[in-house]
Each structure stands twice: as structure tokens, then as C-alpha cells.
Amino acid sequence: MIRFLLPVVLALLSPLALADAPARKAPLHDAGIASANAYATDAGMEVLAKGGNAFDAAIAVSATLGLVEPESSGLGGGGFMLLRVAGDGREVFIDARERAPYAATRDMFLDAEGNAVRDRSVNGALAAAIPGLPAGLDHLAKKYGRLPLRESLAPAIRLANEGWRFGPKNAAMLGWRREVLARSPAAAGLFLRDGQVPAEGTLMRNPDYARVLERLAAQGADGFYRGELAGRLVRGVNEAGGIWSERDLAEYRVVEREPLRISHRGYEITTSPAPSSGGVALATMLKVLEGYDYPRLDKAQRSHLLVEAMRRAYRDRALYLGDPDFVQAPVDMLTSDAYAAGLRASIHPAKATPSELLPGIDAQPLRPDTTHFSIVDAEGNMIAVTQTVNLPYGNALVVPGTGFLLNNEMDDFSVKPGVPNAFGLLGDDANAIAPGKRPLSSMTPTFISGHGRTAVLGTPGGSRIITMVMLGLLELMDGQGAQATAAAPRFHHQYLPDVVQAEAGAFTDEEIEALRAMGHVVESSERTWGNMQVVLWHHDSGKVEAGADPRWEGVGKGSASEASVYR
Numbered sequence: 001m002i003r004f005l006l007p008v009v010l011a012l013l014s015p016l017a018l019a020d021a022p023a024r025k026a027p028l029h030d031a032g033i034a035s036a037n038a039y040a041t042d043a044g045m046e047v048l049a050k051g052g053n054a055f056d057a058a059i060a061v062s063a064t065l066g067l068v069e070p071e072s073s074g075l076g077g078g079g080f081m082l083l084r085v086a087g088d089g090r091e092v093f094i095d096a097r098e099r100a101p102y103a104a105t106r107d108m109f110l111d112a113e114g115n116a117v118r119d120r121s122v123n124g125a126l127a128a129a130i131p132g133l134p135a136g137l138d139h140l141a142k143k144y145g146r147l148p149l150r151e152s153l154a155p156a157i158r159l160a161n162e163g164w165r166f167g168p169k170n171a172a173m174l175g176w177r178r179e180v181l182a183r184s185p186a187a188a189g190l191f192l193r194d195g196q197v198p199a200e201g202t203l204m205r206n207p208d209y210a211r212v213l214e215r216l217a218a219q220g221a222d223g224f225y226r227g228e229l230a231g232r233l234v235r236g237v238n239e240a241g242g243i244w245s246e247r248d249l250a251e252y253r254v255v256e257r258e259p260l261r262i263s264h265r266g267y268e269i270t271t272s273p274a275p276s277s278g279g280v281a282l283a284t285m286l287k288v289l290e291g292y293d294y295p296r297l298d299k300a301q302r303s304h305l306l307v308e309a310m311r312r313a314y315r316d317r318a319l320y321l322g323d324p325d326f327v328q329a330p331v332d333m334l335t336s337d338a339y340a341a342g343l344r345a346s347i348h349p350a351k352a353t354p355s356e357l358l359p360g361i362d363a364q365p366l367r368p369d370t371t372h373f374s375i376v377d378a379e380g381n382m383i384a385v386t387q388t389v390n391l392p393y394g395n396a397l398v399v400p401g402t403g404f405l406l407n408n409e410m411d412d413f414s415v416k417p418g419v420p421n422a423f424g425l426l427g428d429d430a431n432a433i434a435p436g437k438r439p440l441s442s443m444t445p446t447f448i449s450g451h452g453r454t455a456v457l458g459t460p461g462g463s464r465i466i467t468m469v470m471l472g473l474l475e476l477m478d479g480q481g482a483q484a485t486a487a488a489p490r491f492h493h494q495y496l497p498d499v500v501q502a503e504a505g506a507f508t509d510e511e512i513e514a515l516r517a518m519g520h521v522v523e524s525s526e527r528t529w530g531n532m533q534v535v536l537w538h539h540d541s542g543k544v545e546a547g548a549d550p551r552w553e554g555v556g557k558g559s560a561s562e563a564s565v566y567r
């Protein structure tokens with residue numbers, strides 16, 4: 001891999017427009033929640049109606065998603081939470097990302113010949129990092145919530161006991177993971193029926209999950225990370241071939257980090273710092289675009305520049321980024337105007353730059369899963385949460401009696417420099433495995449404020465999360481509403497493979513021809529990706545609008561439209 005910074009060219013940049021003043025906001029009329037599942041949105045609404053704030057509602061949505069969308073996230077996984085506290089306007093990023101167990105080693109997923117063994121990093125006990133979500137929920141409740149956990153977890157506890165209906169997304173993802181899941185009797189008992197994917201509409205009960213939530217409600221994080229449940233998890237993981245210890249769980253801590261901030265075209269964007277790679281990549285891409293009058297360009301020309309920005313941002317992701325508690329990434333440099341000017345100098349206005357070709361890069365990204373939800377409450381508290389167990393149904397392992405799947409987040413490390421992970425993403429030393437380290441993530445919960453509106457957004461989608469959030473920001477800056485932003489067709493480039501992947505409808509035939517003429521390899525297909533959830537607050541009217549991605553089952557509830565439920 002070539003290790004050099006692209007030439008840094010100092011350039012005079014046009015001054016940024018100022019964001020519109022934050023004052024002069026009408027009182028909010030209502031709250032808005034957009035999540036990937038109707039049960040979860042309803043759980044959040046129920047907690048708001050009980051007097052909870054956005055952060056209490058987030059606990060309800062998160063715990064319910066962990067139950068009814070087990071393919072995407074849950075207590076066995078982790079996540080990032082971006083908060084803005086009404087009143088003082090304080091913004092904070094809660095890093096509840098999983099950590100590698102202390103017994104993890106750099107080469108733990110290599111065989112005797114030094115080849116990466118994908119089955120071990122994505123399936124079963126070794127793939128599981130130490131969960132962060134339970135500690136994240138406890139932290140959110142204690143520091144930012146208004147209600148006790150007992151109340152914010154109540155809807156999820158009730159639903160786990162009474163049962164929920166298996167949906168089309170649960171089934172589609174399970175079809176893909178059924179055989180691996182069948183290796184774990186407790187996972188098969190929870191999610192399969194006679195070894196098969198349950199029929200849509202099947203009632204799914206999970207009293208074990210309810211008991212774990214009750215324990216969390218009664219004892220806080222200690223109920224998960226210490227005592228009987230912790231002992232059970234360690235025994236269960238290790239009997240299945242894992243390397244967890246009670247110390248791994250007892251010493252897990254969430255970290256509050258300073259969000260990353262970007263100014264662009266009169267907007268203020270607040271987004272995710274490392275160990276998310278999203279904020280740095282967004283800053284790089286937006287700063288590259290800043291040097292062009294791109295809103296006036298035709299779609300093909302604008303997309304060419306955007307693809308070139310994506311290509312360069314993902315290259316830097318692979319080279320430099322990792323857990324900031326372990327590696328000193330050159331974030332200031334990567335997000336600087338001077339660096340962006342250097343990147344622009346390397347972009348030909350009408351020709352694609354071929355990505356550096358690395359030998360052995362032939363893995364196709366697997367289908368990712370993760371989930372995102374966005375909430376604004378009537379006081380103006382805002383929260384964007386992206387949470388995950390990594391691939392659908394995580395590592396497909398349930399420790400008996402716990403009711404939740406564990407994650408396979410260890411695959412988000414670079415298991416070997418230059419060998420792509422399940423998303424086809426490359427990594428290097430900065431994201432190598434080390435004991436207690438957090439794997440680099442693409443999850444990018446984000447806020448954008450300006451021109452009289454504030455939006456809360458994010459999406460699942462593995463390596464594509466960052467480009468989806470980027471496209472979402474561009475839609476919002478073009479004045480689109482929440483639903484149109486969530487629905488807009490997507491395209492993506494991640495440096496390697498050197499391909500522009502496009503959803504049907506992202507480009508016209510003429511635009512594809514124009515991009516190909518510039519040297520881009522464009523693959524357009526019927527395949528879709530992501531599950532974006534957007535809540536948009538209009539400052540002048542105080543109304544809130546929620547938009548849920550129509551690609552899956554998301555439900556947003558807000559007040560800006562007569563039809564308050566969007567699909």
C-alpha cells in the first residue's frame with residue numbers, strides 16, 4: 001500500500017457563509033421519532049407521553065429495536081449516540097462501541113499460513129467483542145434522562161413478555177444467516193421454528209430478554225457487566241470457543257467524546273468522531289466539494305466530483321483511522337482546508353482517478369446490518385443513535401438464558417493489513433486488533449442545522465453508511481424534506497473496489513454514459529441499501545417532520561404533516 005499524503009496545496013478558499021443565528025425558533029409543537037420499526041417508534045412515543053425526554057425515548061426505542069430487530073442491533077452489541085441538550089445546547093457523543101476482549105491478539109483470525117479465516121471473525125464466539133449498548137443505555141438514563149430505566153425500558157419488557165410479530169425484514173435477513181444461526185441451540189430456539197425461518201406474522205416471545213432488561217432496570221450497568229449475568233455470559237462464550245473474562249465485562253466503560261463539527265454552505269454539521277470513521281470522511285468530502293460551485297453543476301459532473309471525494313476519503317479511512325484511545329490519527333490534518341485543497345488538486349475535472357490497485361482485493365462486501373433512529377422532543381432535545389451487532393443476526397450466537405445475540409464486531413478490525421473485511425473495507429495498523437481496543441466503525445449519527453431547519457439523521461449500511469449520510473446532507477442542503485431525504489436513490493464509492501455502485505434511479509442512462517465517458521466504472525442494479533431515519537425540525541413553525549426509509553419497514557412519527565405517519 002502506498003503510504004503518502006496527497007500533496008498539500010495551500011489555497012485561498014472562499015469564505016464560508018455564516019450559519020443562520022440559532023435564536024428565533026418558534027416553540028416546538030410536538031416531538032418526532034423515526035426508527036426502523038413501528039414497535040420501536042411506538043415505544044419511544046409511549047415514553048414521551050409518560051413525560052420522558054428524547055433521551056428516555058431513545059432508551060425505549062433502542063431496547064425495543066434490540067428485541068424486534070435482532071438482526072440489526074441489541075444488548076449484545078454496541079452503538080454511538082449523538083445528543084444535543086436543549087437549553088444550553090451542549091452536544092456530546094456517547095461512544096458505546098464494543099471493545100476487543102483482553103485476550104484478543106493481533107493475529108487471532110489468521111491461520112498457520114497467515115491467511116485470514118473469515119468464518120472465525122464473523123461467526124460464533126471469537127467474533128464477539130465486549131458489548132457496549134447496555135452500558136450506553138444506563139449512562140444515557142443516569143446523565144441525560146428524566147425517567148428511571150424501569151420506566152423507559154417498560155415498553156420493551158412488556159413486548160418481550162407478550163410477544164411481537166416476525167416481519168419481512170427479520171425473515172429476509174434470517175434467510176441469509178439461518179445455517180450459521182442453527183449452530184447455536186439457544187439462537188435456534190429463539191429465532192427458528194423447526195430449524196426454518198418463521199413465517200411472517202409468527203408471534204415471537206422472549207422472556208429471557210425481558211429478564212435481562214429488568215436486571216438492567218434494577219441494577220443499572222452492574223446488572224449486566226457484573227454478577228450472575230456476567231458470569232453466565234463469560235461461561236457461555238468460552239464454552240463456545242471464545243476468550244472473554246469477567247474483567248472484560250467489569251471494566252467496560254462508555255466514553256463521552258467531543259463531536260466533530262463541520263461548517264458548509266451556511267450549515268453547521270455535528271457528527272461522529274473516531275472510533276467512527278464517518279465524521280472525518282464527511283469532513284474530507286465536504287471540504288473537497290467546497291472548492292467547487294457544485295450546486296450549479298449538472299448531475300453527472302457533480303457526481304463525478306463527489307465520487308472523487310468519496311474515493312479519497314475512503315482511502316484515508318483505510319490508512320489512518322482507528323480507536324483514538326490507541327492511535328493518534330491525523331484528524332486535524334485530514335479535516336483541514338489545506339489538505340482538502342491538496343486533494344482537489346489531484347482531481348481531474350473530467351476524468352476518473354483510478355484507485356490504487358492492491359493485490360488480492362477480490363472480496364465482495366457481505367450484506368451488512370445495523371440500525372439507526374432519530375428523535376427530537378418538544379423541548380428541543382435531540383438524539384441520533386446508530387447501533388449494531390454488525391452483520392445480520394451478529395455472530396449468530398445466543399448464550400442460553402440471555403435472550404440476545406452477540407455481535408461480530410471483531411470483523412470491523414483490520415484482521416490483516418490489506419485484507420478487506422466483510423464490507424470490502426481495507427484497514428491498516430491503525431485499526432489492527434489489540435486488547436481492549438474499539439474497532440473502527442462507519443456508523444455516523446449526525447445533526448445538521450442551518451437556513452431555519454435542523455435535521456437529525458443516520459442510517460445502517462456498513463461501509464456505505466458514510467456516503468449515505470453524505471448524500472442525505474446534500475439532499476437536506478438542497479431543501480428536501482425528511483421523507484424525500486430518506487427515500488432519495490443512492491450511489492457509493494469506497495476507493496476499493498474501484499466501482500461506483502448505484503441504486504436504480506440514482507442516475508439516468510445519460511448520466512451513467514457521461515460518468516463512464518470520464519472513466520468511472522458504474523454498476524447500477526436493483527439492489528438497494530441502507531435504512532435512513534430522519535427527523536427535521538422547522539424553526540419558524542416549530543413543527544417536526546419524520547421521514548423513514550421506504551426501502552424497509554421504518555416508521556416515523558412527527559407533526560409537520562396531516563399524515564403524521566410516514567412509511
Ligand code: GLY
Binds near residue numbers: 390440463
Ligand atoms: N459494524 C458496522 C460499523 O460499525 O461500521
